[in-house]
Amino acid sequence: MNLITESSVWLFIAYVVGTLFGLWFGFKGNAMNISEQVIDSLIEQGFLKTRGYGKDMEIIKHTEWCDDQTTK
Numbered sequence: 001m002n003l004i005t006e007s008s009v010w011l012f013i014a015y016v017v018g019t020l021f022g023l024w025f026g027f028k029g030n031a032m033n034i035s036e037q038v039i040d041s042l043i044e045q046g047f048l049k050t051r052g053y054g055k056d057m058e059i060i061k062h063t064e065w066c067d068d069q070t071t072k
Contacts (some may be wrong), residue, residue, distance in 0.1 A: 039059075
């Protein structure tokens with residue numbers, strides 16, 4: 001009795017590919033969320049300055065907002 005058939009091999013391959021695809025998307029989404037949380041935290045703590053609101057928000061370079069001319 002042969003337990004490994006062609007259809008079960010294809011099912012196993014599809015399972016592995018689906019799992020890897022899910023893990024890849026999960027990691028990519030998680031990395032994006034962590035990056036957003038870190039940047040939001042830096043803005044709230046005052047380490048990053050921004051201009052605009054919502055989707056139009058942009059991070060300003062240090063040289064554009066630094067008033068102390070001796071620290072350039």
